[in-house]
Amino acid sequence: xxxxxxxxxxxxxxxxxxxxxxxxxxxxxxxxxxxxxxxxxxxxxxxxxxxxxxxxxxxxxxxxxxxxxxxxxxxxxxxxxxxxxxxxxxxxxxxxxxxxxxxxxxxxxxxxxxxxxxxxxxxxxxxxxxxxxxxxxxxxxxxxxxxxxxxxxxxxxxxxxxxxxxxxxxxxxxxxxxxxxxxxxxxxxxxxxxxxxxxxxxxxxxxxxxxxxxxxxxxxxxxxxxxxxxxxxxxxxxxxxxxxxxxxxxxxxxxxxxxxxxxxxxxxxxxxxxxxxxxxxxxxxxxxxxxxxxxxxxxxxxxxxxxxxxxxxxxxxxxxxxxxxxxxxxxxxxxxxxxxxxxxxxxxxxxxxxxxxxxxxxxxxxxxxxxxxxxxxxxxxxxxxxx
Ligand SMILES: *Cc1c(COP(=O)(O)O)cnc(C)c1O
Numbered sequence: 001x002x003x004x005x006x007x008x009x010x011x012x013x014x015x016x017x018x019x020x021x022x023x024x025x026x027x028x029x030x031x032x033x034x035x036x037x038x039x040x041x042x043x044x045x046x047x048x049x050x051x052x053x054x055x056x057x058x059x060x061x062x063x064x065x066x067x068x069x070x071x072x073x074x075x076x077x078x079x080x081x082x083x084x085x086x087x088x089x090x091x092x093x094x095x096x097x098x099x100x101x102x103x104x105x106x107x108x109x110x111x112x113x114x115x116x117x118x119x120x121x122x123x124x125x126x127x128x129x130x131x132x133x134x135x136x137x138x139x140x141x142x143x144x145x146x147x148x149x150x151x152x153x154x155x156x157x158x159x160x161x162x163x164x165x166x167x168x169x170x171x172x173x174x175x176x177x178x179x180x181x182x183x184x185x186x187x188x189x190x191x192x193x194x195x196x197x198x199x200x201x202x203x204x205x206x207x208x209x210x211x212x213x214x215x216x217x218x219x220x221x222x223x224x225x226x227x228x229x230x231x232x233x234x235x236x237x238x239x240x241x242x243x244x245x246x247x248x249x250x251x252x253x254x255x256x257x258x259x260x261x262x263x264x265x266x267x268x269x270x271x272x273x274x275x276x277x278x279x280x281x282x283x284x285x286x287x288x289x290x291x292x293x294x295x296x297x298x299x300x301x302x303x304x305x306x307x308x309x310x311x312x313x314x315x316x317x318x319x320x321x322x323x324x325x326x327x328x329x330x331x332x333x334x335x336x337x338x339x340x341x342x343x344x345x346x347x348x349x350x351x352x353x354x355x356x357x358x359x360x361x362x363x364x365x366x367x368x369x370x371x372x373x374x375x376x377x378x379x380x381x382x383x384x385x386x387x
Contacts, residue, residue: 014330016251016284018368020051024244024338025059025232026375031243032231033064036215037222041089041208043069043229044079050362051233051246055372060232061086062375065351069227075096076107089130091169092140098269099123110169112141117153123163130156131202133193135186135209137173147193151200158202167206168197172221175213176237188222213238234338235346235357245346247361248337249368253302254279256322256329265319266311271296273310278326280307282333285316289363290335291353298352301334301343302327336360 033040042065048056057068057079068084069093079088089303090102096119102109103125110132111117120127131154134141144151157163170190174182191208197204210221212231217238230237235246257279265279267273273279280302281312285290289312298309300320310321320333334343348359353360 013107014252016249016282016368017371018364019248019250019371019373021057021244021246021248021338021373022055022059022375024234024246024372025056026063026133028232028234028243028246029065030035031241032212032215032226036210036226036228037219038208038224038226039206040065041069041225041227042232043227044232045069045071045075045078045229046362049229049235049358050364052370052372053079054084054098055262056232057082057084057202059375065228067225069229071100073099073107073109077101077105080105080107087128089131089167091132095372097311099127100125103127108166110140111150111154111163113146114150114153117150117157117163121157121160126164128164128166130208131165131193131197131204131208133168133170133190135170135172135189135193136182137171138173139173141170144189144193148196148200151197151202154197155201162193165197165202165204167200167208167225168194168204169206169227170209172209172214175200175211175217175221176239177223178213178217178238178240183214183218183221187218189221190221194360200350212236216241230358233361234235235361237356245338245357247364248297248343249284249347249364250337251282251284251319251335252331253280253327253329253331253333254283256326258326267314268312271311273321277324278322279310280320280322280327280333282318282320282335283316284335284368285314285318287315288365288368289360290318291349291355291360291363293354294349299344301337301341302331304342306342306344307333332379350367 042060044053067087076090089108092208100123108128112132132141172186174180207223208225210226214221215226234243263273292313295312299306337343339345350357
């Protein structure tokens with residue numbers, strides 16, 4: 001299996017390594033596609049949540065997704081450069097973004113304001129747009145007070161053939177807690193927004209509100225399409241569904257030393273050993289995405305045993321208490337992984353750092369070499385191609 005692994009930067013056993021399991025992405029996509037009543041848009045913003053945008057996109061499209069979504073136009077253009085021909089939507093752009101290039105490269109854009117509409121309509125070509133309503137987060141999307149005017153102006157622009165309104169989109173602020181009343185208000189506002197668009201004469205084929213959590217918990221949010229990102233890589237913000245984490249972070253012990261009780265460890269001597277023990281050094285630190293705030297709480301797996309991170313997490317390195325047993329320099333520690341082998345998960349690291357898994361997996365630094373394990377289906381395609 002590893003024979004077909006694609007190393008984007010060479011990883012040897014003497015370096016840290018981030019392994020991305022596209023088989024997990026494939027199975028997660030399937031599970032999400034089975035739940036969604038409409039189409040599935042694979043959201044691969046932020047380099048596919050740190051897993052590699054093109055790899056996640058290719059895998060998701062082969063297992064049930066039909067479209068791609070990103071925030072910036074630059075991300076969308078990179079996907080076009082990588083050869084993706086499916087519809088791509090970009091939803092977070094300043095008014096002076098390169099909308100002419102979006103038209104040339106056939107990238108759909110979300111329009112959250114009259115100013116954006118004017119900029120998009122002024123671009124040569126006829127951009128396909130999704131009107132974006134704020135469903136109650138006071139974040140991106142048009143204010144309800146501006147929505148009717150936006151729909152009417154979009155209809156006029158459509159009649160002039162300056163744009164084609166192909167979608168209406170919203171986003172829920174509390175979908176990770178399905179019981180929160182904010183969800184009902186978001187659904188109601190979205191239904192109202194679609195009605196206003198219709199009353200203005202628009203016929204948006206795509207109506208999309210749900211991200212991963214709502215896709216997994218509330219069919220009333222599904223409409224014609226779900227936009228899922230976190231779920232593809234094994235994160236369920238609602239905590240209701242077992243998905244498979246797709247990322248494993250490992251590192252070799254670069255040094256192991258025997259120390260006496262009372263030995264101070266690391267910057268500020270923030271830790272002192274309580275007994276004679278072995279200390280192991282891993283070449284990963286906060287510059288590689290290990291949250292410094294997880295110092296003295298985090299654990300890693302060495303020889304099948306959880307071992308505590310001791311002292312402060314440094315920029316480039318951490319110290320692990322290996323106990324009386326110790327280990328040899330060169331042995332591999334698992335920092336986090338999918339979990340069945342007993343290694344910590346990204347979710348545990350998130351808890352140690354007081355954050356969410358998304359921040360852990362998107363935070364792994366570019367210095368860490370990556371290995372991508374292909375999904376079985378894609379491996380079969382690759383070997384057919386070689387014959
Ligand atoms: C990131 C994002 C998504 C994907 O959300 P997940 O919870 O990761 O599935 C969907 N829609 C918008 C507008 C987003 O910004």
